[in-house]
Amino acid sequence: MSENSRDLAKARALQADLLQLTTKLGKLIAAPASQRDTDAATVLWNDIKRLHAPLNSIYRRLRKSTRDSDKSDAQREAQSEVRNLNRCLRIWDQMDDMIWRHITPEASELQMHRTHTKADETLSFLHAALHLLANPNSQDQDAVDHNCFADIPMGIQLFDLLLSAAYRLLLVQGRADKARFLDVGCGGGTKVLAASRVFPKCDGLEYDQGYAEAGKRTLQLTAPETGQVIHGDALTFDAYADYDVIYFYRPISDDDLLSQMQNRIIEQARLGTIILAPYTKFLEPRKDFPCARITGPVFVTGMSQEDADLWHQNAEHTDTDLIRRKRHMRFDPEFWTPIVEAASYNGVSAT
Numbered sequence: 001m002s003e004n005s006r007d008l009a010k011a012r013a014l015q016a017d018l019l020q021l022t023t024k025l026g027k028l029i030a031a032p033a034s035q036r037d038t039d040a041a042t043v044l045w046n047d048i049k050r051l052h053a054p055l056n057s058i059y060r061r062l063r064k065s066t067r068d069s070d071k072s073d074a075q076r077e078a079q080s081e082v083r084n085l086n087r088c089l090r091i092w093d094q095m096d097d098m099i100w101r102h103i104t105p106e107a108s109e110l111q112m113h114r115t116h117t118k119a120d121e122t123l124s125f126l127h128a129a130l131h132l133l134a135n136p137n138s139q140d141q142d143a144v145d146h147n148c149f150a151d152i153p154m155g156i157q158l159f160d161l162l163l164s165a166a167y168r169l170l171l172v173q174g175r176a177d178k179a180r181f182l183d184v185g186c187g188g189g190t191k192v193l194a195a196s197r198v199f200p201k202c203d204g205l206e207y208d209q210g211y212a213e214a215g216k217r218t219l220q221l222t223a224p225e226t227g228q229v230i231h232g233d234a235l236t237f238d239a240y241a242d243y244d245v246i247y248f249y250r251p252i253s254d255d256d257l258l259s260q261m262q263n264r265i266i267e268q269a270r271l272g273t274i275i276l277a278p279y280t281k282f283l284e285p286r287k288d289f290p291c292a293r294i295t296g297p298v299f300v301t302g303m304s305q306e307d308a309d310l311w312h313q314n315a316e317h318t319d320t321d322l323i324r325r326k327r328h329m330r331f332d333p334e335f336w337t338p339i340v341e342a343a344s345y346n347g348v349s350a351t
Helices: 003-029 038-049 052-068 074-089 092-103 118-134 139-146 156-172 190-195 207-223 255-268 307-315 334-346
Strands: 182-184 202-206 227-231 245-248 274-275 291-296 296-299
Touching: 003 038, 003 052, 003 207, 003 227, 003 334, 038 092, 052 074, 074 092, 074 334, 092 334, 118 182, 118 190, 118 207, 118 291, 139 207, 156 245, 156 274, 156 296, 156 307, 156 334, 182 190, 190 202, 190 207, 190 227, 190 245, 202 207, 207 227, 245 255, 274 291, 291 307
Parallel strands: 182 202, 182 245, 202 227, 245 274
Antiparallel strands: 274 296, 291 296
16 A cells, blocks of 8 residues: 555544544534533544644645656545645634534624624615615505505615515524515515525515505515515415514514514414514614513514523524534535534534
């Protein structure tokens, strides 16, 4: 066996050892912060780090030997293997940072307020323009008679806070990747479009025929694979159980009818459905909302307040950005895969 073949065999053996360790570590860091064994995670990570120097040394020898070798099929395959090993070694520091964010997690609150900047002012202006462009229609008389509000825009910055809170709550339960979102009273569909950046399936429900047609057109042009607008009545809609996140912002002007709508949603919704129910532009919830409250106008169905508080606590130990999983990476993370996938449950990305 040549020296190059022996080094390849050693590199594969070390990576197999690393995969065993990262699989064990992945199980630990996938746990919510309140259940995570950080001492055991520290021990495992130190065991992993001890393999870095010998693997890096072998890689350096392989890099030189494969670069200087002929171009046979076997050598080209070896070169590809060595290149991917290089990519895995180059993200070692990023993985170290990611692991320590799990071992010593810092809470980041689910914010319901935002300081406005000049950039926010520009975004607000563009969102207001988009809202008008998406739905230039006047409310039809049938919708007025049905006690529907006109298509009232909520500030995009505040809406983004609600989406972020819902996303981080779903991360804790490993549900963010398959979550379905519904905007009840969606108007021209701009909030459904905004939600499609976060959730894989987003629908809007709209009573006003003209608004619904405008919303359908908006999503057909911008997010045809992600979103749709359903023309229907929130008071008789019977598919609320299909959704993980349900949002509504002043869809009905009559308080009694609004209570009927929210009760219908809560009765149909599955256990753990997140309800985003801001009743004013300042994200104020109804004081009598019949669900456990996470924070602000963010509620959860079918849970005790104690369980909701624990869910809230764990969600605050997730990251605040949309994460990237293995399938989004530009290369195969090989022995890092268990950690990359496990960290995604807490919203942490390696890249």
